[in-house]
Structure formats: structure tokens, C-alpha cells
Amino acid sequence: MVTPVNTQCRLAARPVGLAKPTDWTFTDQAVPNPADGEFLVRVEYLSIDPAMRTWMNAGRSYVPPVEIGAVMRAAGIARVVESRHADFAVGDEVYGVFGVQRYALADGRGVTRVDTTLAPAPVHLGVLGISGLTAYFGLLDIGRPEPGQTVVISGAAGSVGSVVGQIARIKGCRAIGIAGGEEKCRWLVDELGFDAAIDYKAGDLHAQLKAHAPNGVDVFFDNVGGEALEAALARLARGGRVVLCGAVSQYNNAAGGGPANYMQLLVARGSMTGFVIFDYADRYAEGVAQLATWLGNGELRSREDVIAGDVTDFPDALLTLFRGANTGKLVLALSTE
Amino acid sequence: MVTPVNTQCRLAARPVGLAKPTDWTFTDQAVPNPADGEFLVRVEYLSIDPAMRTWMNAGRSYVPPVEIGAVMRAAGIARVVESRHADFAVGDEVYGVFGVQRYALADGRGVTRVDTTLAPAPVHLGVLGISGLTAYFGLLDIGRPEPGQTVVISGAAGSVGSVVGQIARIKGCRAIGIAGGEEKCRWLVDELGFDAAIDYKAGDLHAQLKAHAPNGVDVFFDNVGGEALEAALARLARGGRVVLCGAVSQYNNAAGGGPANYMQLLVARGSMTGFVIFDYADRYAEGVAQLATWLGNGELRSREDVIAGDVTDFPDALLTLFRGANTGKLVLALSTE
Numbered sequence: 001m002v003t004p005v006n007t008q009c010r011l012a013a014r015p016v017g018l019a020k021p022t023d024w025t026f027t028d029q030a031v032p033n034p035a036d037g038e039f040l041v042r043v044e045y046l047s048i049d050p051a052m053r054t055w056m057n058a059g060r061s062y063v064p065p066v067e068i069g070a071v072m073r074a075a076g077i078a079r080v081v082e083s084r085h086a087d088f089a090v091g092d093e094v095y096g097v098f099g100v101q102r103y104a105l106a107d108g109r110g111v112t113r114v115d116t117t118l119a120p121a122p123v124h125l126g127v128l129g130i131s132g133l134t135a136y137f138g139l140l141d142i143g144r145p146e147p148g149q150t151v152v153i154s155g156a157a158g159s160v161g162s163v164v165g166q167i168a169r170i171k172g173c174r175a176i177g178i179a180g181g182e183e184k185c186r187w188l189v190d191e192l193g194f195d196a197a198i199d200y201k202a203g204d205l206h207a208q209l210k211a212h213a214p215n216g217v218d219v220f221f222d223n224v225g226g227e228a229l230e231a232a233l234a235r236l237a238r239g240g241r242v243v244l245c246g247a248v249s250q251y252n253n254a255a256g257g258g259p260a261n262y263m264q265l266l267v268a269r270g271s272m273t274g275f276v277i278f279d280y281a282d283r284y285a286e287g288v289a290q291l292a293t294w295l296g297n298g299e300l301r302s303r304e305d306v307i308a309g310d311v312t313d314f315p316d317a318l319l320t321l322f323r324g325a326n327t328g329k330l331v332l333a334l335s336t337e
Numbered sequence: 338m339v340t341p342v343n344t345q346c347r348l349a350a351r352p353v354g355l356a357k358p359t360d361w362t363f364t365d366q367a368v369p370n371p372a373d374g375e376f377l378v379r380v381e382y383l384s385i386d387p388a389m390r391t392w393m394n395a396g397r398s399y400v401p402p403v404e405i406g407a408v409m410r411a412a413g414i415a416r417v418v419e420s421r422h423a424d425f426a427v428g429d430e431v432y433g434v435f436g437v438q439r440y441a442l443a444d445g446r447g448v449t450r451v452d453t454t455l456a457p458a459p460v461h462l463g464v465l466g467i468s469g470l471t472a473y474f475g476l477l478d479i480g481r482p483e484p485g486q487t488v489v490i491s492g493a494a495g496s497v498g499s500v501v502g503q504i505a506r507i508k509g510c511r512a513i514g515i516a517g518g519e520e521k522c523r524w525l526v527d528e529l530g531f532d533a534a535i536d537y538k539a540g541d542l543h544a545q546l547k548a549h550a551p552n553g554v555d556v557f558f559d560n561v562g563g564e565a566l567e568a569a570l571a572r573l574a575r576g577g578r579v580v581l582c583g584a585v586s587q588y589n590n591a592a593g594g595g596p597a598n599y600m601q602l603l604v605a606r607g608s609m610t611g612f613v614i615f616d617y618a619d620r621y622a623e624g625v626a627q628l629a630t631w632l633g634n635g636e637l638r639s640r641e642d643v644i645a646g647d648v649t650d651f652p653d654a655l656l657t658l659f660r661g662a663n664t665g666k667l668v669l670a671l672s673t674e
Contacts, residue, residue, distance in 0.1 A: 258595025274603030
């Protein structure tokens with residue numbers, strides 16, 4: 001029997017712009033042994049998220065930065081392979097922030113069991129995981145859309161955006177997605193039931209948004225920032241709400257850039273509000289139950305974009321995200337060998 | 338007897354940056370006669386407001402732009418000199434948006450009688466007028482400060498900002514003003530009772546704000562935009578509220594610029610909300626009554642910066658504002674000759 005090795009992806013340097021190969025380093029370590037009250041997991045699926053890029057920067061954010069030399073932070077689905085913990089047994093499939101590595105020790109904090117009979121593991125990183133919960137609480141709690149209102153979503157073909165638009169439809173709103181490319185746009189309208197989709201790569205986002213939201217934008221759920229945010233602000237309806245979930249267009253842009261027309265918030269008597277999903281931890285169960293119900297009765301559709309690979313494929317997987325090459329939740333499935 | 342003439346200041350061109358002399362034109366017209374249901378006023382005091390600069394631009398805003406060739410929009414205090422209106426008598430002192438001109442016709446809409454026995458006319462353009470009401474509703478309704486919280490105000494020595502800080506103090510908050518120059522800062526602390534004042538001209542606004550608001554900014558009342566807004570966002574406390582009242586640093590800046598660090602709203606779980614005082618018209622009486630009470634019992638102090646001149650001095654008066662040369666409410670008192 002070959003002795004298993006724990007391959008780890010560590011942050012070697014703080015990237016400027018997109019992460020370069022030299023911003024990462026890989027280490028092989030012996031698989032650790034759980035102490036009393038701990039258990040060992042083997043990671044099977046890694047969640048690839050835009051926010052990861054922000055964790056790589058120094059400075060104040062909603063979580064501490066990943067330190068140079070540390071294993072890169074990542075959420076994942078893993079299987080318990082050894083346990084000295086009363087609540088977790090060998091064979092359990094669990095969700096947790098285990099990092100970009102093959103094995104991890106856990107003491108149970110922040111780890112939840114996932115029911116893979118309900119849906120395959122990657123779905124628990126997507127619609128039934130943090131992505132779905134972010135869509136659910138961000139739209140309903142912060143956006144507060146009312147039936148008949150127009151909800152516009154940037155990054156609409158992503159893991160969060162695709163769920164936001166579907167929930168907006170379920171709640172009787174008009175859902176308009178902004179995404180890159182004809183294929184994604186077709187998917188949003190034909191498969192997910194969005195009322196309209198705008199291909200920002202086709203140009204003149206402002207004119208397209210005006211055509212599709214003639215009465216203005218009541219809720220703008222922003223995953224992207226930049227031009228999309230400015231276009232939505234320019235069309236914000238009276239009392240409109242901008243939900244700040246992400247700014248993927250800005251994460252690799254060291255110069256940064258705020259919305260030049262932010263004073264449209266005054267013109268529209270609108271608001272722009274940020275939120276962090278972790279604050280809703282005590283309501284996750286409510287959110288997952290509702291999302292699972294919708295998923296079960298077909299009102300909500302799930303899509304995962306699963307890349308097969310290994311820990312060493314993580315840097316490329318992250319770049320895939322920033323190329324906008326994925327549709328739905330991007331997941332790196334680690335080979336079972 | 339000399340026949341009176343109505344001197345008017347009209348917008349000749351849409352300015353780029355600060356308004357130039359050639360952006361204005363002056364016309365002398367015969368004083369008009371009121372029709373049935375109208376009255377004629379002689380304007381005595383013109384309110385000089387930062388927002389005026391925004392009214393000169395084309396494009397969507399909270400009021401239509403002043404048309405090229407039209408009399409420049411301005412609020413003022415005037416005396417009724419001829420009346421064919423049942424509710425307004427010759428000699429009445431009134432507030433209204435009469436424009437930058439010596440005489441104006443009115444039909445009573447948007448015109449209110451002012452009680453100059455309560456306070457001199459200029460105060461009715463300041464603390465007891467739109468400036469005071471903007472401070473009152475903007476801080477209390479949008480900012481919703483709680484006792485003990487830190488309220489930071491940009492443009493703190495201006496007509497709105499100086500009232501915001503005083504109301505914050507009355508409500509048991511810590512009030513920190515940002516203003517330009519030592520003299521203004523001293524006035525805020527020594528005369529108005531602000532807890533601290535930051536001179537942005539002394540440099541390193543971020544460090545000064547950190548020193549004075551070590552626990553973060555709960556409410557930021559923004560009249561200025563630009564660096565002040567970015568500094569406040571960087572220090573926003575958890576759940577902090579940014580009240581967007583103005584962006585005087587941006588009004589003459591065609592390139593514009595949004596807050597590059599707007600995603601601090603996410604980090605802080607904060608919000609940024611715009612408002613327009615006209616929406617509170619049905620609550621003006623409540624606001625004026627409260628402001629007058631505070632003014633009467635000495636909890637609130639008023640200061641007007643009154644320039645004596647004529648209609649033709651309006652362009653210079655407006656530039657005074659953007660030079661930041663005024664302290665308190667800037668008013669142009671038209672000569673009584």
C-alpha cells in the first residue's frame with residue numbers, strides 16, 4: 001500500500017492582478033493524525049469562488065487575508081476517513097472550509113454533514129450550499145423585491161446569480177440577467193426561465209438595459225461591479241435597492257474603480273447595501289430547507305460546472321472563473337486515486 | 338420716479354467644471370404685472386447652494402436641468418409688492434423658488450410665508466429653511482443615529498453640515514466634522530459643540546479620521562464625496578450608514594469619480610442611501626417646529642454668511658461656495674436700492 005500524502009496548495013505571494021503560477025507553491029506533507037476530539041477528512045470537491053481572489057489580498061475585509069505561506073482557504077465537500085470525534089463517523093460526507101489540500105483535520109466547528117441522497121455532493125456547494133444561501137438571503141432580506149418588480153442580476157450565469165434570478169421569478173418578479181456570451185444568455189432564458197438576458201459582450205449595456213427594463217431597476221443584485229453597476233445605477237427606479245454581493249470585475253484590478261455615477265442613489269432615493277452570508281448562519285437551515293423544496297419540485301434548477309483534477313489544478317480552476325468560462329457553480333472534483 | 342427694472346441672471350451655456358463668466362447672461366426686463374390669482378414679489382435674499390451647480394447640467398437628476406436661456410433657478414426670500422391672490426398680501430415676507438432675478442410672479446404654489454419676528458430672513462434660508470430641514474430629516478430618517486454612536490459629517494462648516502453635527506450632539510451622539518481650514522474647525526468645536534473637527538487641508542484625512550473615530554463611523558453624512566467619502570467608507574463601523582446628501586467635490590469635476598472602495602459597504606455590512614428633501618414636504622412643519630424650538634432654547638446655533646450685492650453678483654457668490662470660502666449658510670442679500 002502506498003503511504004498517502006497530503007498535497008497542499010499554499011499562497012506564495014500576494015498577486016497583482018490575476019494570480020500568476022509563481023503566486024502559488026505546492027507542498028507534500030504526511031497525512032496528519034487526529035487528536036482526541038478531532039477527525040481527518042479526505043477532500044473530494046473544492047468550491048471555486050470569486051471571493052477567493054479577495055482573500056489573497058492584504059487589508060481589511062470580511063475575513064482575514066490568507067497569510068503568505070498558508071494553505072489557501074477553500075470550502076469543500078469531504079469524507080471522514082478517521083475519527084476521534086463523537087459526532088462524526090468514518091464515511092460521513094461533510095461540508096467545511098478545509099482548504100486547498102487533500103486531507104484536513106477538523107474539530108467539528110464549521111463542519112456540517114451533507115445528505116448526498118438528497119442531491120449529489122457538488123449541489124451542496126452550489127444551490128444547497130453557500131451560493132444558494134447567498135442568493136436566498138441577499139435577494140430576499142437585502143433586496144426585498146415585491147411581486148411585479150424588476151430584478152436585474154449581474155454575473156447571472158454564475159453560481160449565485162443563476163439562483164437569484166430563479167428566486168426572483170418564484171417571487172413573481174421580472175428577472176433580467178446580465179451575462180457574457182450568447183450561450184449563457186440562452187441558458188438563462190430557455191432553461192432557467194429568466195424573462196430576459198443581456199449579453200454584455202454584445203456591447204452597449206446601457207441601451208440593452210434600457211430596452212429590457214423600461215420602467216427602471218427595482219433591485220440590482222451585483223456580483224460584478226464596474227460597468228454593470230454603473231448601468232444599473234443609471235436606470236435605478238425610485239426607491240431602488242442595490243445588493244452588493246461581489247465585484248468580480250474589480251478583484252484583479254489593483255487600481256480599482258468605484259461607480260462614477262453613485263449619486264444616482266440620490267436621484268433615485270435608492271440604497272446600496274453590502275452583506276456577508278456568514279451573518280445568516282443561524283438561518284442557514286431555513287434557507288436550505290426552502291431551496292431544497294424548490295429544487296425538489298422543479299421550481300429551481302441547479303447546474304454545476306465540474307472540473308476533474310487534483311490539488312495542483314486549483315490555480316487554473318480559479319483562472320477559469322475570472323475568464324468567465326464557467327456556467328453555474330464551478331467545482332474542482334479531486335481525483336479519487 | 339425711476340421705472341423699476343427686473344434684472345435677471347440666465348444660463349447661457351452648460352459649464353464644464355466651474356462656471357465661467359460666459360456661462361451666464363444678464364437681461365433687464367420690465368417688471369411683470371400679476372394676473373388674477375397671482376402676486377408679484379421683490380426678491381431680497383437669494384439662497385446660494387452647492388446643488389445649483391448640478392441643476393446646470395443636462396441629464397437625469399432629481400429636478401429637471403435649468404434650460405439654456407432660462408432664468409437660473411434659486412430659492413429666496415422675497416416681499417410681496419403687488420397681489421391679486423387671496424392668500425398673499427402686499428408686505429408679506431415669503432419663501433419660494435423665485436429664481437436669480439429681482440422680481441418674480443407667483444401663484445402661491447411652493448410659496449410659504451416666513452415669520453421674520455421669529456428669526457431674521459436669512460435664517461429662514463438656513464437653519465429654519467431647506468438647509469436645516471435637509472440636516473434634520475437626512476440625519477434622523479436616513480442616518481438613524483443612536484445615542485453614543487459616532488456621526489461624521491463632511492462639509493461640516495456648511496449650511497447643512499453645521500446643523501447635522503449639532504443635531505447629532507442633541508441626540509447624544511459623538512459628532513465629528515470634516516472642514517477646510519483651522520478657523521472653520523475651531524468654530525465647529527468651540528462655537529457649535531462638535532466633539533472634534535478634522536481639517537482636511539492639513540492632510541492625511543484617513544489618519545485623522547482613525548484618530549478621532551477609533552471605533553469606526555456609525556453614520557457618515559456626506560456633502561462632499563471624493564476623498565472624504567472614501568475615508569469614511571474605510572472606517573465604516575459594522576452596520577454603518579452613509580447618508581448621501583451631496584458631492585460638492587465632484588460637481589465641477591466632469592470626469593467624476595466614484596468611491597473606489599465602495600465594497601467596504603460589504604465588509605461593514607453597511608448601506609449608502611440617497612435622499613431628496615422635497616420628498617419630506619408634508620413633514621416640513623414638524624421639522625421647522627423642532628428646529629425653531631432648539632434655536633429658541635439655544636441648543637442649536639445658526640450662522641449665515643451674507644454677501645451684499647445685486648443679481649449680477651450671483652455668479653461670483655456661487656464660486657465663493659466652491660472655493661469653500663463660506664462658513665454657514667451662504668446668502669446673497671440684494672441691495673434695497
